């Protein structure tokens with residue numbers, strides 16, 4: 001503002017007059033300058049003006065002013081514009097008086113005042129002239145000054161422009177900074193609002209925590225004492241634990257030893273059995289030869305007796321004939337003495353005698369022969385007796401060996417039973433130590449429809465600690481490593497996989513709830529793992545193999561007094577609806593509910609078909625029936641995709657007649673529906689709804705597992721049919737195994753990564769300690785439960 005006033009040229013008084021600027025508009029200092037040095041006379045200057053209007057006033061003023069009333073020209077009176085105008089118009093206003101004298105006086109007075117006015121004007125003009133000159137000079141000076149100033153200002157403007165452009169740059173920079181800052185601010189604002197919310201919730205929590213803290217503090221005092229005692233107890237527990245650890249190690253070693261011993265015993269046993277069999281056969285043949293010998297001996301004895309009788313007869317005959325011969329000889333002598341007889345009679349007698357002698361001789365020979373025969377037979381008998389006693393000794397020896405072997409066999413069998421129960425205990429201890437949910441991973445081989453083998457995305461680490469337990473997945477140049485309880489590569493056969501789970505399956509016979517389920521994306525090999533390929537015995541899956549083992553072992557346990565009964569049911573959960581896959585007739589509208597018993601430990605599905613099964617062959621028929629009824633569909637990922645969760649349940653009731661012990665085990669074998677993202681499944685319409693239902697129930701399953709792992713108060717079992725059904729199996733006291741099936745197809749890497757991440761989280765869960773279901777005879781329930 002100051003510079004603008006400096007630049008404006010000063011207004012000349014004439015200009016001011018032209019523009020009709022009133023005296024009151026002129027600043028007082030300027031008015032004084034207009035009055036000049038005559039300011040003192042301003043009061044007097046008004047006198048002529050007053051005189052113009054009022055004559056008496058003029059006279060008074062004239063009197064006071066001295067010589068001015070005569071119209072002397074020396075004095076200068078100050079006029080205002082109004083006074084000048086009034087002076088000029090006075091004559092017109094007053095008109096011309098008729099009286100000439102008066103007229104003259106007025107005229108003189110007017111002329112006087114006009115002269116005074118003219119003088120004032122002149123003085124003023126001079127003054128104005130001087131002022132103008134000085135003003136012009138000033139103006140020139142000011143102009144020069146202005147020019148200099150303008151130059152300076154131009155220079156300043158240039159400088160300012162440069163400054164402005166640099167400032168503009170700065171402003172642009174500042175603007176972008178500002179935008180960044182605004183963005184940061186917005187983010188911070190969001191973060192702040194989140195933080196505020198967190199803060200609020202934290203405050204609430206803090207309050208709660210404070211309350212809890214005070215409660216805890218109160219408790220802490222009470223607990224402190226307890227703590228001290230606990231510490232002592234803890235120390236003793238630690239000692240106990242270390243003892244247990246060392247015991248475990250020794251037990252493990254003992255177990256290994258027992259295993260080796262068991263295998264050698266089993267081998268010995270089979271050798272002994274073979275030997276026993278040979279001995280039995282030998283014994284049987286010896287018995288047969290002994291029988292033969294006894295028979296021979298009896299025959300010889302009979303023969304001997306017969307020979308003896310015969311000999312006696314012959315001897316009697318001989319004696320008789322000798323008597324006859326002697327009688328005849330006496331007679332012959334008598335005849336010869338008394339020769340009264342004819343020579344013919346003598347000849348006859350001689351012939352008779354010689355015939356008798358011949359008979360005698362032949363009989364003697366016969367007797368000799370018979371005696372020889374008798375001696376030979378006696379020899380034979382002796383020999384037979386000898387061999388009989390030898391055979392008896394051998395037989396007795398063999399009987400001793402057999403009884404010894406039997407004793408050893410019984411001993412070994414006892415050891416085997418003990419070893420078996422130790423195995424069960426150790427197996428359960430191992431499971432408890434590992435946590436009762438375990439995860440096995442299986443990678444299927446590349447199929448012809450998969451991507452090229454060169455792009456293999458799955459690999460298996462070969463380091464000692466990760467061998468058979470580690471898996472690596474490559475995605476976008478990054479490698480993700482996972483580790484599970486067991487990892488099966490593409491080469492693992494169905495039998496290899498089953499061997500690893502056979503112990504777990506067997507514990508269903510020991511009275512545990514066992515749940516094995518296969519999880520994975522569509523086409524990753526879940527059904528192959530669980531069911532296998534029908535019609536190809538070597539490709540049978542876990543379900544048929546498990547059931548075969550259960551029946552085989554249940555048969556072998558008969559020797560120990562165990563009797564088992566089994567009931568099977570098969571259902572599927574399709575779009576959150578239960579379907580009975582063994583129902584004799586199709587009943588599409590039928591609704592099946594899931595019911596928990598009072599303590600929540602057992603779950604039932606009333607009206608579900610339950611089949612009593614006695615052998616593995618029955619099971620395969622049931623599985624075929626169920627497989628035919630199962631809902632399958634086609635997805636982009638698998639031609640025959642299982643669109644439902646398939647649940648096979650075998651309830652096992654066992655009773656030991658020797659010990660009165662009763663066990664109730666449950667084996668749940670589940671082939672879950674494929675877990676794939678909606679985008680990847682390519683599903684639309686009904687298939688889309690199916691996929692949504694599948695994903696919902698699988699996410700419910702993971703929610704339940706994680707809630708259990710975090711030991712949350714509320715576990716959302718009821719959020720899906722699958723988790724409601726499996727509540728007793730997942731709820732803690734069952735043995736659970738999850739198979740995560742992986743496809744090596746490079747296009748499935750994303751899905752595989754999701755599955756592996758889920759499985760890794762499950763693997764880190766501990767959901768409780770498995771409990772054996774034992775009961776007395778009376779407390780058993782005939783309904784089929786899922787846990």
Ligand SMILES: Nc1ncnc2c1ncn2[C@@H]1O[C@H](COP(=O)(O)OP(=O)(O)OP(=O)(O)O)[C@@H](O)[C@H]1O
Pocket residue numbers: 443444445447520521522523524525526527528529638640641642643672673674675741
């Ligand atoms: N270990 C394996 N060895 C050989 N072939 C396999 C193996 N695992 C899976 N396959 C084959 O891969 C294909 C897909 O397997 P499968 O049907 O079992 O997958 P899935 O996970 O059950 O799929 P969905 O969830 O869609 O039912 C089948 O042709 C199957 O025979």
